[in-house]
Amino acid sequence: MKRTGRPTSYRPEFCERIVALMAQGRSLDGCASLLGVHPDSLYEWQKVHPEFSEAVRAGRAAATTFWEERLLDIANGGSGSAQAIQWALRNRSKAASGWHNDAQRLEHSGPEGAPVQVEATTIDARQLTLAQRTALKDALLAARGAAQR
Numbered sequence: 001m002k003r004t005g006r007p008t009s010y011r012p013e014f015c016e017r018i019v020a021l022m023a024q025g026r027s028l029d030g031c032a033s034l035l036g037v038h039p040d041s042l043y044e045w046q047k048v049h050p051e052f053s054e055a056v057r058a059g060r061a062a063a064t065t066f067w068e069e070r071l072l073d074i075a076n077g078g079s080g081s082a083q084a085i086q087w088a089l090r091n092r093s094k095a096a097s098g099w100h101n102d103a104q105r106l107e108h109s110g111p112e113g114a115p116v117q118v119e120a121t122t123i124d125a126r127q128l129t130l131a132q133r134t135a136l137k138d139a140l141l142a143a144r145g146a147a148q149r
Contacts, residue, residue: 015055022059
């Protein structure tokens with residue numbers, strides 16, 4: 001069966017080039033424009049060309065080494081922004097672990113990992129003093145204002 005569609009722009013020399021570019025600290029997505037292709041092409045080539053997939057793995061390792069060396073240089077008194085380098089290490093590419101992989105997921109649980117128990121209490125406002133009703137009203141309005149921000 002004859003394949004249809006646009007011919008691939010993949011060339012074997014891209015393997016060596018991708019490693020060299022990533023060794024300068026670039027992410028895979030950042031290399032795409034330097035190779036004159038869309039980032040999706042790089043992900044597709046990894047599926048189709050095992051040698052390119054291996055080159056990307058080597059490039060990622062080289063890029064991590066690049067950023068770690070920069071961070072160590074700053075830790076030893078060199079110039080630069082450690083915060084920017086930490087961001088680069090965490091957010092190298094959307095394919096590494098999902099875009100903005102420095103996001104955190106937080107789950108709450110009760111004792112022994114059980115669900116958190118929630119207790120509802122009904123307040124009969126008719127039994128509150130005027131000062132208590134005013135305080136309750138102020139608290140509810142403040143909570144509503146905070147929720148709308």
